[in-house]
Amino acid sequence: MQEEYAIQVKNVYMRFNLARQKVDSLKEYMVKRLKREYIRDEFNAVSDVSFLVEKGDSFAIIGTNGSGKSTLLKMISGIYKPTSGEIVAHGSIAPMIELGAGFDMELTARENVYLNGAVLGHTKDMMSAHFEDIISFAELWDFVDVPIKNFSSGMKARLGFAIATITKPDILIVDEILSVGDANFKEKCEKKMAEMKANGVTLILVSHSIEQVLSVCNRALWINKGRVAAIGDVRTICDAYMTYVTQN
Numbered sequence: 001m002q003e004e005y006a007i008q009v010k011n012v013y014m015r016f017n018l019a020r021q022k023v024d025s026l027k028e029y030m031v032k033r034l035k036r037e038y039i040r041d042e043f044n045a046v047s048d049v050s051f052l053v054e055k056g057d058s059f060a061i062i063g064t065n066g067s068g069k070s071t072l073l074k075m076i077s078g079i080y081k082p083t084s085g086e087i088v089a090h091g092s093i094a095p096m097i098e099l100g101a102g103f104d105m106e107l108t109a110r111e112n113v114y115l116n117g118a119v120l121g122h123t124k125d126m127m128s129a130h131f132e133d134i135i136s137f138a139e140l141w142d143f144v145d146v147p148i149k150n151f152s153s154g155m156k157a158r159l160g161f162a163i164a165t166i167t168k169p170d171i172l173i174v175d176e177i178l179s180v181g182d183a184n185f186k187e188k189c190e191k192k193m194a195e196m197k198a199n200g201v202t203l204i205l206v207s208h209s210i211e212q213v214l215s216v217c218n219r220a221l222w223i224n225k226g227r228v229a230a231i232g233d234v235r236t237i238c239d240a241y242m243t244y245v246t247q248n
């Protein structure tokens, strides 16, 4: 793989097993399995997906509900191992994928900054050095010693985004979670993403807001039923996707 690429995804598949019937106990499960009555449906959430993200690109992944966007992001972040295929990433990755991932709901915002920092591979000193900036960006000074189980989803997203971006990753992966933020926070995040972009950070963004995708990204992948529908310049791909959505 050539070094100008931040991420290479090659012929990637992700297969899930779905239980067809409800089983209430382990005993019932074992009996059904022995009798071969327990049937599982296998399906590919992602099928034969290949693409390259160049260093410094802001790359959007768009598609309808259930098309495989989050599954793809989880594989790129190393949360899921592809069933087959290969993913190579050059550089450190900060994933902001699931709201609250890397957080302990019983701990305070202050404690979670250190916990989440450790999950992302950063030292305590590093997190202390950035602590004030993180809380300021998230605008959470009034809640810094409150357990985050009492936070709204927008407050959790603010904290997660502030931690993920303060540590200057090479590749920032942002899933739909920004959608829970209010208009002011969304604007702040977009500004921050633009600043990171200017500093050469590669961004991968999943969003249902075509407006946001067009304002933040330069390239896009449209994924449909787990397969690549189209890939290229952001405007061309968004136009094709919007035409498809309005016709279906």
Ligand SMILES: Nc1ncnc2c1ncn2[C@@H]1O[C@H](COP(=O)(O)OP(=O)(O)OP(=O)(O)O)[C@@H](O)[C@H]1O
Pocket (backbone or CB within 6 Å): 016, 017, 018, 045, 063, 064, 065, 066, 067, 068, 069, 070, 071, 072, 176
């Ligand atoms: N852990 C899992 N086990 C089984 N099926 C799963 C799992 N995670 C996702 N799926 C299924 O895989 C498909 C793709 O899901 P995914 O969350 O990647 O879609 P998405 O494009 O991110 O959707 P949305 O826009 O609704 O967030 C869906 O049919 C979903 O039900």
